[in-house]
Amino acid sequence: MNKSDSERIAGILSHFGYVETENEKEADLLIVNTCSIRQLSADKAYSLLGVWGKRKKTKANLKIAICGCVAQQDKDKIRQRAPYVDLIFGTHNIYELPNLIKRIENNEKICAITTTPVVCNQNDFYISRKKSVNAWIPIIEGCNNFCTYCVVPYTRGRERSRNPEEIIREAENIVKEGYKEITLLGQNVDSYGKDLRDKNITLANLLRNLNKIQGDFRIRFVTSYPSDITDDLLNAVSECEKVCKYFHIPMQSGNSRILKEMNRRYTKEQYYEIVSKIRNKFDDVTITSDFIAGFPGETEEEFIDTLNAIEELQLDYSNTAAYSPREFTKAGKMVDKFISEEIKYERLNRLNEKNREICLKSNEKFVGRILNVLVEGKTEKDGKILLNSRAGNNKIVHFESNKYNIGDFADIYINKAQTWCLYGEPKE
Numbered sequence: 001m002n003k004s005d006s007e008r009i010a011g012i013l014s015h016f017g018y019v020e021t022e023n024e025k026e027a028d029l030l031i032v033n034t035c036s037i038r039q040l041s042a043d044k045a046y047s048l049l050g051v052w053g054k055r056k057k058t059k060a061n062l063k064i065a066i067c068g069c070v071a072q073q074d075k076d077k078i079r080q081r082a083p084y085v086d087l088i089f090g091t092h093n094i095y096e097l098p099n100l101i102k103r104i105e106n107n108e109k110i111c112a113i114t115t116t117p118v119v120c121n122q123n124d125f126y127i128s129r130k131k132s133v134n135a136w137i138p139i140i141e142g143c144n145n146f147c148t149y150c151v152v153p154y155t156r157g158r159e160r161s162r163n164p165e166e167i168i169r170e171a172e173n174i175v176k177e178g179y180k181e182i183t184l185l186g187q188n189v190d191s192y193g194k195d196l197r198d199k200n201i202t203l204a205n206l207l208r209n210l211n212k213i214q215g216d217f218r219i220r221f222v223t224s225y226p227s228d229i230t231d232d233l234l235n236a237v238s239e240c241e242k243v244c245k246y247f248h249i250p251m252q253s254g255n256s257r258i259l260k261e262m263n264r265r266y267t268k269e270q271y272y273e274i275v276s277k278i279r280n281k282f283d284d285v286t287i288t289s290d291f292i293a294g295f296p297g298e299t300e301e302e303f304i305d306t307l308n309a310i311e312e313l314q315l316d317y318s319n320t321a322a323y324s325p326r327e328f329t330k331a332g333k334m335v336d337k338f339i340s341e342e343i344k345y346e347r348l349n350r351l352n353e354k355n356r357e358i359c360l361k362s363n364e365k366f367v368g369r370i371l372n373v374l375v376e377g378k379t380e381k382d383g384k385i386l387l388n389s390r391a392g393n394n395k396i397v398h399f400e401s402n403k404y405n406i407g408d409f410a411d412i413y414i415n416k417a418q419t420w421c422l423y424g425e426p427k428e
């Protein structure tokens with residue numbers, strides 16, 4: 001979502017004659033778009049502001065801005081720690097930028113943070129997408145779930161779905177521009193349409209409509225909330241040939257008591273049922289997940305349920321993190337139940353080890369098989385140029401070829417599996 005916001009910000013700035021520079025030291029305007037999902041990312045943003053603040057002492061006309069979730073949440077702290085920042089703008093204020101930029105150019109210092117979005121017609125703005133094969137389209141922003149560890153409902157607000165016609169128009173333009181993959185984004189993407197009056201507006205129907213766009217491209221969607229995955233959504237994924245057979249469904253914990261403490265609206269058993277339903281419906285589907293180690297009050301036995309879940313469900317890949325207390329959240333106040341850093345990181349190491357083991361197993365299943373991949377880039381390894389590609393089920397595949405280029409689809413015979421990727425050669 002932040003990448004997509006950055007593309008929108010870059011698009012708006014281009015209206016004012018700003019051009020992106022590869023060399024940060026040349027910049028007249030520096031913007032850090034922040035994430036506050038974990039303390040580490042917030043700390044990185046503050047450290048960057050420190051570096052930029054020093055630069056401003058030798059470059060008086062340099063303007064500094066901070067936006068995103070840290071800005072939304074910490075405006076007073078930023079003003080105190082980095083008073084030289086010219087512009088602080090929140091996640092709801094991106095479309096106010098035309099006016100905000102004019103004002104900072106006139107040497108005003110501004111803090112634009114609202115708790116409700118500043119409404120705009122998103123079609124009025126050009127989006128400066130990075131030249132690549134993938135394009136992101138946010139379809140719903142915000143979240144109504146209030147998981148007790150998560151700051152998103154406080155920084156991104158409640159769920160707001162975009163109108164489907166606007167999304168389809170954006171997708172048609174993306175395909176015309178030559179992008180080969182569209183990823184529909186939402187903190188809780190399956191909730192798409194629930195806040196709109198027309199009950200036919202659902203993620204399933206949006207996928208069906210996007211699938212009708214002519215062209216050689218594929219569609220993904222992230223992130224799914226386990227209990228919001230409907231049979232109709234699974235049917236749509238199955239019917240639509242352009243939609244990738246890939247689901248990212250954060251489980252967060254393999255223990256039902258911890259899930260309840262997290263205010264997740266499903267039990268371990270219900271999550272298992274969803275995974276089994278998806279695996280029964282699709283061949284070669286990839287299911288990835290997210291897990292938190294050391295949630296407040298988590299016992300060793302409850303943590304072992306998480307390790308077992310990764311193994312029993314054979315989750316193809318999991319993002320893992322040690323629990324990080326976030327301001328405003330319910331879990332952040334459970335101070336008396338906090339797990340020591342030592343135990344949290346020891347559990348995280350075991351989680352990562354299990355993840356690596358299951359990922360390798362998942363990749364090994366594809367050796368000797370053919371996967372249809374999209375070439376995304378190139379790297380040099382041992383003096384050879386390797387093409388980096390991704391299969392519809394999200395497996396990363398590297399191969400050598402003079403025949404294919406970035407943006408091409410190719411059938412690749414897989415001959416080697418490693419933990420995080422596969423190697424292969426073009427099918428003759």
Ligand code: SF4
Binds near residue numbers: 143144147
């Ligand atoms: S569903 Fe996701 S975004 Fe929403 S509160 Fe829970 S973790 Fe945060």
